[in-house]
Amino acid sequence: MALIRNGKLVDDIHIDARTLDPVPVDQPVIVSLLQWQAHRDTLLAGKQSLGIRLQSDQPPALLGADLRHFAVVALEFPKFRDGRAYTHARMLRERLGFRGELRAVGDVLQEQLNYMQRCGFDTFEISTADPLAAWQAIENDHTVWYQATGDGRPRALELRRQQAR
Amino acid sequence: MYRYDEFDHTLVAERVAVFRRQVERRLTGDITEDQFKPLRLPNGLYLQLHAYMLRINVPYGCLSSRQLRKLAFIARRFDRGFGHFTTRQNIQFNWIRLDEAPDILAELADVEMNTMQSSGNCVRNITADQFAGRARDEIEDPRPWCELIRQWSILHPEFGYLPRKFKIAVTGAASDRAAVKFHDVGLYLRRNAEGVIGFEVIVGGGQGRTPYVGLTIREWLAKEDLFSYLEAILRIYNLGGRRDNPNKARIKIQVNALGIDEFRRLVEEEWAEIKASPLLNVDPAEVARITAYFAPPAWEDLPEETVALDRLRKAQPAFDAWYRANVVGHRTPGYAIVNLSLKSPGIAPGDLTAEQMDRVADLADRFSLGELRVSHRQNLVFTDVRQKELHELWTELARISLATANIGTLTDIVACPGLDFCSLANARAIPVAQDISRHFSDAATLQDIGELTINISGCMNACGHHHVGHIGILGVEKKGQEFYQLTLGGSSAEDAALGERLGRAISADEVPAAIEALVARYKSLRSGDERFLDTWRRVGIEPFQDAVYGEGVTPRREVA
Amino acid sequence: MQSSGQMVVASRLSDGRVVFLGTGAQWVEDLQLGALARHKDEGEALLQSARKAEAANQVVEAYLITVETIAGKRRATDWRESIRACGPTVRTDLLTHTS
Ligand code: HEM
Ligand code: SF4
Numbered sequence: 001m002a003l004i005r006n007g008k009l010v011d012d013i014h015i016d017a018r019t020l021d022p023v024p025v026d027q028p029v030i031v032s033l034l035q036w037q038a039h040r041d042t043l044l045a046g047k048q049s050l051g052i053r054l055q056s057d058q059p060p061a062l063l064g065a066d067l068r069h070f071a072v073v074a075l076e077f078p079k080f081r082d083g084r085a086y087t088h089a090r091m092l093r094e095r096l097g098f099r100g101e102l103r104a105v106g107d108v109l110q111e112q113l114n115y116m117q118r119c120g121f122d123t124f125e126i127s128t129a130d131p132l133a134a135w136q137a138i139e140n141d142h143t144v145w146y147q148a149t150g151d152g153r154p155r156a157l158e159l160r161r162q163q164a165r
Numbered sequence: 166m167y168r169y170d171e172f173d174h175t176l177v178a179e180r181v182a183v184f185r186r187q188v189e190r191r192l193t194g195d196i197t198e199d200q201f202k203p204l205r206l207p208n209g210l211y212l213q214l215h216a217y218m219l220r221i222n223v224p225y226g227c228l229s230s231r232q233l234r235k236l237a238f239i240a241r242r243f244d245r246g247f248g249h250f251t252t253r254q255n256i257q258f259n260w261i262r263l264d265e266a267p268d269i270l271a272e273l274a275d276v277e278m279n280t281m282q283s284s285g286n287c288v289r290n291i292t293a294d295q296f297a298g299r300a301r302d303e304i305e306d307p308r309p310w311c312e313l314i315r316q317w318s319i320l321h322p323e324f325g326y327l328p329r330k331f332k333i334a335v336t337g338a339a340s341d342r343a344a345v346k347f348h349d350v351g352l353y354l355r356r357n358a359e360g361v362i363g364f365e366v367i368v369g370g371g372q373g374r375t376p377y378v379g380l381t382i383r384e385w386l387a388k389e390d391l392f393s394y395l396e397a398i399l400r401i402y403n404l405g406g407r408r409d410n411p412n413k414a415r416i417k418i419q420v421n422a423l424g425i426d427e428f429r430r431l432v433e434e435e436w437a438e439i440k441a442s443p444l445l446n447v448d449p450a451e452v453a454r455i456t457a458y459f460a461p462p463a464w465e466d467l468p469e470e471t472v473a474l475d476r477l478r479k480a481q482p483a484f485d486a487w488y489r490a491n492v493v494g495h496r497t498p499g500y501a502i503v504n505l506s507l508k509s510p511g512i513a514p515g516d517l518t519a520e521q522m523d524r525v526a527d528l529a530d531r532f533s534l535g536e537l538r539v540s541h542r543q544n545l546v547f548t549d550v551r552q553k554e555l556h557e558l559w560t561e562l563a564r565i566s567l568a569t570a571n572i573g574t575l576t577d578i579v580a581c582p583g584l585d586f587c588s589l590a591n592a593r594a595i596p597v598a599q600d601i602s603r604h605f606s607d608a609a610t611l612q613d614i615g616e617l618t619i620n621i622s623g624c625m626n627a628c629g630h631h632h633v634g635h636i637g638i639l640g641v642e643k644k645g646q647e648f649y650q651l652t653l654g655g656s657s658a659e660d661a662a663l664g665e666r667l668g669r670a671i672s673a674d675e676v677p678a679a680i681e682a683l684v685a686r687y688k689s690l691r692s693g694d695e696r697f698l699d700t701w702r703r704v705g706i707e708p709f710q711d712a713v714y715g716e717g718v719t720p721r722r723e724v725a
Numbered sequence: 726m727q728s729s730g731q732m733v734v735a736s737r738l739s740d741g742r743v744v745f746l747g748t749g750a751q752w753v754e755d756l757q758l759g760a761l762a763r764h765k766d767e768g769e770a771l772l773q774s775a776r777k778a779e780a781a782n783q784v785v786e787a788y789l790i791t792v793e794t795i796a797g798k799r800r801a802t803d804w805r806e807s808i809r810a811c812g813p814t815v816r817t818d819l820l821t822h823t824s
Contacts (some may be wrong), residue, residue: 059404081203081286083326087403090323095438111187111204118322141183144176146316148444149323156172156316157451163171192739194782212786214809217741245819260819262740513815584805585813595815645804 093120094150185267209280225293226254230526237522288318295540328406329414344657369420372627397436467499470552515543583623590623592640592647633657686712731768735787
């Protein structure tokens with residue numbers, strides 16, 4: 001599926017290996033936590049780009065030091081109403097220091113993209129015919145936010161200060 | 166009160182534009198109802214029995230006369246000429262059109278109001294003591310903190326999809342007038358042993374089908390730690406609150422399943438990680454900026470008018486009754502706080518017509534520095550009335566049926582919209598309130614009965630706070646008929662308690678007689694000027710059960 | 726004379742008003758004027774037609790209610806539905822219909 005990354009339409013070079021057995025070791029894959037736990041050593045030996053897909057009840061901190069092996073962490077929204085991945089995303093970026101691709105997958109809807117981006121997601125798997133149009137429809141929705149997150153955007157507080165200067 | 170600057174204005178305007186687009190997409194069929202519902206709810210737009218209902222935030226209960234005039238305009242132009250004030254200090258309109266909703270939001274934005282997060286599984290309107298900044302028993306005005314929390318919570322990107330709604334209340338007073346212990350998070354401004362003011366933090370209170378009195382998670386929290394601590398609580402809730410069953414998804418269920426000690430341990434562990442984060446600092450300059458908006462007005466140097474007021478009260482018993490029930494001491498000499506009762510006999514509790522709104526706005530300009538408050542008991546408050554003008558104000562209020570002398574008494578009834586408006590209801594609530602208020606309309610009788618709160622909800626969701634009424638009335642449905650379950654002994658004040666069920670549910674006809682029987686039993690049992698609640702606490706349930714069920718309740722004749 | 730039947734009630738998308746499915750796939754505001762199904766199959770047919778109106782974004786939350794006719798006048802048997810059809814029992818100045 002095509003992805004939106006940093007506002008652009010890109011191809012997904014990783015294959016979704018969740019249902020593949022054995023997991024391919026010669027091409028970029030995204031695996032489940034269970035697969036990772038079962039085949040960790042084989043996957044590491046393969047040297048391909050690795051991604052992991054976590055369910056909303058699997059906190060990224062579970063990965064511990066293994067986090068550094070992943071180029072992609074995909075956090076799943078089983079339903080858009082399940083907001084746990086917003087917290088997990090911030091933990092990844094702001095506490096665990098994850099710099100790789102942070103991908104939102106599952107029930108990812110246009111109207112939630114801004115919150116996701118602010119929590120640290122940079123890549124979105126949007127289940128709609130025209131994901132780029134969905135992104136472009138909302139990307140300029142909000143120029144003022146009251147909260148600071150790890151994305152470094154100035155909040156209203158900083159905007160006020162800049163203006164006062 | 167707080168005024169928007171250009172950034173607050175931009176934020177609200179952008180949100181209105183987003184909602185306009187969403188409504189258009191819905192009307193053209195671009196998105197389905199299932200997709201639209203989660204977009205309209207966080208903008209306060211519900212679909213109710215008769216039409217769309219719009220819930221507008223009145224932040225921590227503060228309104229200006231200009232805002233009230235706008236609400237009157239909305240009532241006339243977009244609704245049917247009246248609005249309903251709720252137990253969360255908000256106002257609801259019942260006859261809204263979807264295709265006009267974005268225009269209403271734009272009208273509201275003009276007067277610095279909005280509907281953001283007035284519904285949905287997010288942080289809702291912050292509520293507070295309606296006497297904030299004026300009460301004599303207050304150590305600090307909670308409103309700057311409410312505004313800081315409001316801003317922190319609005320469009321918070323991490324907490325827009327919590328397991329369930331999240332309600333926060335704040336007070337700085339010794340008497341709890343904000344039901345702080347019945348909120349997901351409650352904050353009491355408190356001094357620590359060194360005399361420094363911070364917050365006692367309460368968590369896990371709530372009503373609904375599983376009511377709980379909130380528990381203290383932290384005895385004292387420094388002000389500079391407010392955001393990091395709130396964020397830690399919300400995180401533990403967002404990650405650990407139940408998502409499998411909406412009826413068990415509130416934080417109160419999580420707190421009580423884990424136990425407060427374990428819940429506290431989790432929160433403090435998370436807090437330790439983010440406490441020092443620059444993202445969550447409480448910026449002193451910003452606190453000062455916001456606090457300045459709530460600086461006391463330039464009160465005049467006025468004498469206490471005790472003698473003149475005494476003379477008027479002696480001369481006019483009706484004024485005296487109103488003064489005793491509806492006027493509250495102000496912290497500044499020569500001033501008074503005045504409650505405007507939205508509970509005149511036969512009226513739906515909390516309803517105000519557009520004409521009344523306009524008149525109240527004029528009176529607020531004339532008598533109360535252009536500002537007013539909404540109380541969680543569905544009344545209005547003028548905060549800065551000169552004592553020498555009390556009599557004149559009383560005369561004016563009486564002309565628009567807002568001078569009923571019943572604040573805190575049995576006819577100051579709190580009631581939700583019930584089956585007359587609400588699609589979740591089991592039974593009507595408003596007609597029950599109307600019956601009781603007609604039955605006990607004599608001011609002297611009410612004063613003799615003294616402090617007695619009645620709260621009515623049309624279903625288990627408890628929007629009318631029946632669990633915490635001294636007398637609670639819950640509407641239930643049995644074989645297609647409306648019945649009412651009485652509970653006794655609840656309190657939402659600092660002596661917080663949940664009511665106890667009295668016995669079998671009774672029919673609507675029987676309610677006024679049952680209340681009459683309870684009141685008669687109380688009068689025969691009370692010692693001295695003991696309140697109903699204290700008599701109940703002393704004598705227990707049996708004498709009251711006997712009063713209602715033992716001697717049989719005779720249905721009252723239908724009123725024409 | 727008393728008889729009972731079924732009608733479809735829904736909320737109109739644009740303004741949220743309570744409407745009843747009439748004959749010829751029109752929606753009407755007055756319960757007395759809606760299409761009345763005497764048999765279960767007719768009721769199902771009405772509901773099918775209502776589902777189409779939902780898909781066409783005319784109405785939302787359509788469902789069947791039971792209506793009885795007494796002396797030529799219809800009323801919803803369920804109390805909640807009767808309040809929906811007639812408006813709140815309080816503030817009767819706001820009644821949607823005089824029926
Ligand atoms: C008319 C549309 C309304 C709907 C659909 C509605 C829905 C609900 C629901 C479902 C709950 C239970 C929440 C839970 O236990 O998780 C609830 C609680 C509550 N609602 Fe409403 N409500 C409505 C109107 C009102 C009004 C008019 C008021 C104020 C008078 C109000 C104030 C409250 C309060 C204070 C609670 C208790 C909070 C708690 O559960 O701790 N609501 N409402
Ligand atoms: S208590 Fe029930 S009937 Fe009353 S407003 Fe809440 S949901 Fe509706």
